[in-house]
Amino acid sequence: MENVPLHDAARGLWVVPIRHHSPACAAQLERLIAAVKPAGILVEGPCDFDPLIEQLCDPRTRAPVAIVSLRELAGGQATRRAASYFPFCEHSPELVALQAAAVRGVPARFIDLPSTSREMMFDEAGKPARSLLGDERSFDVGDYVAALARELGCRDGNEVWDTLFEARIADDRWQGFFTDVGRYCACIRAATEPARLEQDGTLAREAQMRAILAEVRGSVSGPIIAVVGGFHAAAVFEPTVSKAAGAKVGAGRPYLMRYGMRQLDALSGYGAGLPLPGFYDRLWRTRADGGKDLALTLITGFAEHLRSIGGIEAPSFPVIANAVEQAQRLAALRGRPFPARDDIVDAIRSSFIKDEIPVEQIPLLNELRSWLIGTAIGDVPPSAGSPPLVEAVRTQALSLGFTVADGERRNRELDIYRKPRHREASRFCHAMALIDAQFGQRTAGPDFRNDVSLDRLLEVWSICWSPLVEVRLIELSEAADTLAEALAFLVAQKLAALSEQGKGRSALAAIDLFSAACRAGVGSAASSILALVETQIIEDPQLVSVVAALTDLVLLRRGRDILGIAEVGPIDHLIGAAWRRVLLLLPGLAECGEEQIRESVSALADLRGLIELARSSEAPMEINLFDEALARLRGEPLTPMLAGAVTAFALIDGQGDAVVLGERLRGELASGYVDPGRRLAFLSGVIAIARELLWTVPEIIAALHDVVARADETAFYTLVPHLRLALMPLDPREVDRLAEEVATRVGGRPDQLATHIEISESELANNLRLDRQLADVMARDGVT
Numbered sequence: 001m002e003n004v005p006l007h008d009a010a011r012g013l014w015v016v017p018i019r020h021h022s023p024a025c026a027a028q029l030e031r032l033i034a035a036v037k038p039a040g041i042l043v044e045g046p047c048d049f050d051p052l053i054e055q056l057c058d059p060r061t062r063a064p065v066a067i068v069s070l071r072e073l074a075g076g077q078a079t080r081r082a083a084s085y086f087p088f089c090e091h092s093p094e095l096v097a098l099q100a101a102a103v104r105g106v107p108a109r110f111i112d113l114p115s116t117s118r119e120m121m122f123d124e125a126g127k128p129a130r131s132l133l134g135d136e137r138s139f140d141v142g143d144y145v146a147a148l149a150r151e152l153g154c155r156d157g158n159e160v161w162d163t164l165f166e167a168r169i170a171d172d173r174w175q176g177f178f179t180d181v182g183r184y185c186a187c188i189r190a191a192t193e194p195a196r197l198e199q200d201g202t203l204a205r206e207a208q209m210r211a212i213l214a215e216v217r218g219s220v221s222g223p224i225i226a227v228v229g230g231f232h233a234a235a236v237f238e239p240t241v242s243k244a245a246g247a248k249v250g251a252g253r254p255y256l257m258r259y260g261m262r263q264l265d266a267l268s269g270y271g272a273g274l275p276l277p278g279f280y281d282r283l284w285r286t287r288a289d290g291g292k293d294l295a296l297t298l299i300t301g302f303a304e305h306l307r308s309i310g311g312i313e314a315p316s317f318p319v320i321a322n323a324v325e326q327a328q329r330l331a332a333l334r335g336r337p338f339p340a341r342d343d344i345v346d347a348i349r350s351s352f353i354k355d356e357i358p359v360e361q362i363p364l365l366n367e368l369r370s371w372l373i374g375t376a377i378g379d380v381p382p383s384a385g386s387p388p389l390v391e392a393v394r395t396q397a398l399s400l401g402f403t404v405a406d407g408e409r410r411n412r413e414l415d416i417y418r419k420p421r422h423r424e425a426s427r428f429c430h431a432m433a434l435i436d437a438q439f440g441q442r443t444a445g446p447d448f449r450n451d452v453s454l455d456r457l458l459e460v461w462s463i464c465w466s467p468l469v470e471v472r473l474i475e476l477s478e479a480a481d482t483l484a485e486a487l488a489f490l491v492a493q494k495l496a497a498l499s500e501q502g503k504g505r506s507a508l509a510a511i512d513l514f515s516a517a518c519r520a521g522v523g524s525a526a527s528s529i530l531a532l533v534e535t536q537i538i539e540d541p542q543l544v545s546v547v548a549a550l551t552d553l554v555l556l557r558r559g560r561d562i563l564g565i566a567e568v569g570p571i572d573h574l575i576g577a578a579w580r581r582v583l584l585l586l587p588g589l590a591e592c593g594e595e596q597i598r599e600s601v602s603a604l605a606d607l608r609g610l611i612e613l614a615r616s617s618e619a620p621m622e623i624n625l626f627d628e629a630l631a632r633l634r635g636e637p638l639t640p641m642l643a644g645a646v647t648a649f650a651l652i653d654g655q656g657d658a659v660v661l662g663e664r665l666r667g668e669l670a671s672g673y674v675d676p677g678r679r680l681a682f683l684s685g686v687i688a689i690a691r692e693l694l695w696t697v698p699e700i701i702a703a704l705h706d707v708v709a710r711a712d713e714t715a716f717y718t719l720v721p722h723l724r725l726a727l728m729p730l731d732p733r734e735v736d737r738l739a740e741e742v743a744t745r746v747g748g749r750p751d752q753l754a755t756h757i758e759i760s761e762s763e764l765a766n767n768l769r770l771d772r773q774l775a776d777v778m779a780r781d782g783v784t
């Protein structure tokens with residue numbers, strides 16, 4: 001293929017093909033600018049970002065940063081927006097070009113389509129695009145790149161790029177470098193289906209680049225440099241046939257924001273740029289010496305990192321020296337002037353890991369990858385004008401002791417019972433989770449919603465202040481200026497959306513949202529959504545849903561001090577509404593269909609637990625009204641399983657008689673049902689509600705023993721599966737107790753039920769030794 005031209009002397013135009021975030025391209029671009037001395041610099045990027053160029057070049061701006069573009073997707077709702085990013089790091093050629101323009105005092109412009117244009121908003125599949133840099137997956141896939149990788153002995157397209165171009169970061173022959181980059185990218189383009197260029201908006205974007213270039217050419221005297229992705233370089237030289245498109249008024253607003261290395265990583269973020277940006281950042285910083293000490297710096301730095309974090313064995317000095325030597329020799333063997341990324345990774349893998357390397361990833365290599373990504377987060381000047389919500393939440397996070405300076409994930413232990421400031425931090429974390437800010441994940445601690453682990457003193461969160469947090473806050477900024485306002489807005493919106501999700505008449509879904517709001521610390525403002533929640537309760541036709549919702553409310557009321565709910569009036573009002581709904585729905589269980597029987601019995605079991613919880617926590621529920629509703633239900637004709645559940649409930653509630661229960665059970669077990677499961681259905685209902693009746697009502701075990709004892713072998717084997725199902729709610733201790741009761745009835749001794757397996761002393765010693773060896777292997781692999 002012929003070389004792609006770099007220079008059009010007649011037009012005074014230089015077109016510079018680059019790869020996004022390439023240190024070598026950035027270094028060679030510095031040399032080109034110094035040689036050409038341009039009168040204007042154009043950069044591939046959305047043209048509506050021009051007002052932010054001054055902020056990008058502000059001395060207080062510290063990369064990595066990104067311009068985030070928010071645009072409405074449908075309906076005009078404040079939170080129905082998509083965000084796309086145009087990121088910059090210190091070694092981004094685009095940032096180097098813009099900074100050079102600022103230093104030289106020459107005009108600079110972005111020349112791509114507006115960020116809100118359809119070609120930029122959506123990817124090929126019609127989904128909202130996350131990156132505004134364009135898709136660079138063609139640098140790592142495709143027939144041309146695969147063939148070139150085989151020819152050069154490289155594993156993938158990224159290693160091909162490093163071999164051909166990053167290795168030339170210190171080579172001052174910039175013309176030859178960019179000529180080769182242009183030809184390489186032209187080959188990739190030639191292997192791309194022409195239809196795809198139309199479909200993904202490439203052709204429309206290139207027409208925009210040519211149009212803006214023509215405008216600038218008409219107003220600037222002297223050489224002009226256009227820095228574009230290598231994929232577009234040749235197309236920029238084509239004739240201009242259209243006018244530049246401008247951004248639509250009110251289509252969206254871009255912001256300059258802090259960004260992070262973890263988001264720059266091509267493997268976990270977007271589809272443009274090089275993976276492991278922390279590595280390329282170090283290469284950029286050592287470009288003056290041509291990467292001579294890069295391997296030494298990285299390998300010793302990683303060894304020091306391992307020593308600082310603990311948990312993974314740090315290498316000794318001889319091992320470190322061996323790794324450095326291996327990296328240098330691998331580079332020489334592969335024809336590179338200094339060790340590249342893969343040389344260093346291979347050297348660390350072979351030197352730092354003593355045992356056989358498994359196929360799956362191991363902790364040391366995972367840690368190496370994380371370290372080579374980096375954790376740095378940039379900064380922007382105050383003039384960048386972050387929305388009030390971003391500043392308010394960042395200030396609140398800092399005041400509560402959270403780190404917002406980097407993207408490192410940390411664990412935070414909160415003593416929510418004894419320290420008020422820790423309770424505030426917990427509410428902050430819950431609030432950030434409720435607004436989907438991706439700030440933290442709760443990994444341990446008391447669960448007030450499910451009444452679990454309430455004796456645990458500490459609540460543990462895994463938290464990370466990443467740029468994604470700020471993007472989410474920017475999305476909400478037009479709806480709120482504070483975190484509390486954002487919470488109120490989103491809670492109301494989520495509640496209104498329940499009907500769209502098929503949960504429009506679900507009390508459980510509504511209270512689940514209400515519970516999350518209380519944990520987030522907005523329980524005092526719950527009266528604003530009380531009417532909406534109450535509507536869900538009143539219209540919910542499912543007893544199991546209303547009981548679960550009411551249980552949540554009682555648990556919230558009991559944990560009101562920890563959750564910061566100063567006024568329980570709104571919760572008490574909801575408890576009253578939900579309790580009245582339970583009493584209204586309870587008699588209706590008599591009309592439930594066969595397929596709803598187990599769900600109805602489960603609702604009764606939950607209701608028993610709820611009543612006990614309400615009595616212990618003094619919840620405002622008129623329990624005496626339940627007796628009337630239960631009596632009405634008992635008077636209805638009920639299926640056997642539901643009848644067993646209701647009879648058991650009445651007995652423990654003081655309304656029933658143990659003798660009546662025993663007689664009904666004997667009648668059911670002796671009935672002529674063809675299906676054995678129906679004979680045991682009454683017993684299943686009893687055990688589901690109150691399995692302690694097995695010990696307090698002797699007639700139950702007696703009746704069950706009579707049936708089993710009289711059954712022949714065929715009938716017994718037919719009965720066993722259904723009997724096991726009926727007894728399934730019993731825990732292991734209760735199973736043992738039942739076995740002892742049965743053993744006594746048949747003349748056996750309980751101590752004969754257990755089987756003791758003897759092992760020799762030598763076998764015990766061997767097992768202990770094997771256990772220690774397994775523990776050592778797990779510790780070495782970082783498994784805890």
